[in-house]
Amino acid sequence: MTVRPLRDRRYVVETDGGTYVVALDAGTCTCPDHAIRGSRCKHLRRVAMEVTAGTVPAPDERVGACAVCGAETVVPFDAVGARLCDRHAFDPGTVVRDRETGKRLVVAAVTTERADAYRTDEGRTVAEYPTNADYGAHEPVVEAVYVEAIRSDQSVGDGDRYGFPASRLTGRGD
Ligand SMILES: [Zn+2]
Ligand SMILES: [Zn+2]
Incomplete structure (x- = not known):
C-alpha cells in the first residue's frame, strides 16, 4: 500500500486491489468496504499511521521547500512566505x-x-x-x-x- 498526499488535503492510497481516495479529517474513503460498512477501513488506518510516523504530511500541513537549501520541509497548509528547514531555522534566543x-x-x-x-x-x-x-x-x-x-x-x-x-x-x- 502506498500513500500520496493530494493538493486538497486528501490522500491517494494505491493497493493491489485498487486505488482509493481518503479524507482523513472527514473520516471517509472511496473503497467499497468503507461505503458498505461505514467503518474505518484499512486505507484510513494506513493514512493515519503514516501521518503519525511523519512519512506523509498531516491534512493541515503540506510539503514546502527551505528557502536556503531547497530541502523539503513540512509547513502549515495555509503557509505563505518564505520558510526554513530545521537545519537552517533559528530558535528565538539563539x-x-x-x-x-x-x-x-x-x-x-x-x-x-x-x-x-x-x-x-x-x-x-x-x-x-x-x-x-x-x-x-x-x-x-x-x-x-x-x-x-x-x-x-x-x-x-x-x-x-x-x-x-x-x-x-x-x-x-x-
Ligand atoms: Zn478504504
Ligand atoms: Zn535548509
Missing part, C-alpha cells in the same frame, strides 16, 4: 554570528517575509543593502539584536532589532 562582520547577535524572531519584501526603518528592503547582495533575496528575514547592545537590565525583545537574510547568520562555527 546566539548567532553575522558572516559579514563576525559580530554576535541574539535571534529575536524568524519572519516569513522575504528579504526583498521586508522593509527596514530606512524604508529599504533588506535585499537592497549591498552587504546582503551575496544572500538570497527570497530568503526569510531573521530579526536579531546585537549582543553588545543588550544591556543587563533589558531583555532581548527590548533591544533594537535588525533584519538579516537567513543565511547571513550562522549558529554553527562556520
